[in-house]
Amino acid sequence: MLTALIIDDEAPSREELKALLAAAPDVEVLGECANAIEGLSAIHRLRPDVVFLDIQMPRLSGLEMVGMIDASALPQIVFVTAYDEHALKAFEEHAADYLLKPIDPQRLARTLDWLRSGVRHSPRAFPGSTEKLRQIPCFGRNRIFLLALDEVEFIHTDLAGVQVIGNQRQGTTELSLKILQERTSLIRCHRQFLVNLDQITEIELLDNGAAEIITRSGRRVPVSRRHLREMKDRLLIP
Known part of the structure; x- marks a missing residue:
């Protein structure tokens, strides 16, 4: 049995793919997500065998999302996109497969046959997925942002x-x-903490050789002895 997750911001596209997958008796659709932030959570929670993933989505693209997943949790990725075939050549060696919208049922059947074979692509960086993050997808009280x-x-x-503390x-x-x-x-300033150097207003040195950071909002963040020297070097503190 193949377990699948559909991530696409267009509801009609999700419904079309779900209907096509329903015709395969050995494929179970675990869920569907309307954006990449929900998709990240669903991948870690449901651990599907394969994700059918739209590339172009608002706020966070499919490529950016894939780059945020640890290799140990990365499922097979099948892009489902309106990109033309020529544009997708760049992704062929990275993804398990890709499907062009509207989806051809015979083309989907070949993709499923390949997935059933059990051959996995080694995790690789996707084009554009290794750039530095400028924003972090978060879940708050009854919202995602x-x-x-x-x-x-x-x-x-x-x-x-x-x-994530802002x-x-x-x-x-x-x-x-x-x-x-x-x-x-x-x-990294501690085994359990990462800190933004631009948000530091003060470093308080402690008697045990460790330290505490005081941030712009007055919060205190621990600094272990192991990481204190690196932090001082980054801040050009002798």
Whole structure:
């Protein structure tokens, strides 16, 4: 049984694909998402075998979304797009496959046969998916939003997940600390914390060799002895 997730901002496109997949007795559609932020959450929660993913979506593209997923959680990716075939040549070696809208049922059948074979593409960087992030997809109280990186004071993990703390807003993100460290200018100051150097107003040195950062909003962020020297170097502190 193949489990699938559909991510597309156009409802008619999602319905069309869902109807086509329903004709395959060994494919189970676990869910559908109308944007990439919801899609990130659904991928980590549902762990589908394959994601049918639109490339062009508002606020966060399919390519940007794929670049935010840890390799260990990355499913097979099948792009479903209105791009012409020539434009998609650049993605052939990275994605499991691609389907052009409107979807040809015979073309979809070949894609499903390939997926059933069990052959997996090795995780690779998608074109445009390794650029530095300028905003972080977050979930807040009854809402989803993108928090601009320059608003972020720090990010930390707790039992509820990865928490993004901004000047005015805060939320939970599906991105891991590892991805956020690799794809942003935030630096690690503690095993559970990343900090925005531009949001630091003071560093208070402690007797045990560690330290605490005080941010622009007055919040305190721990700095371990292991990471204190790196932070001083980045801030040109002797």
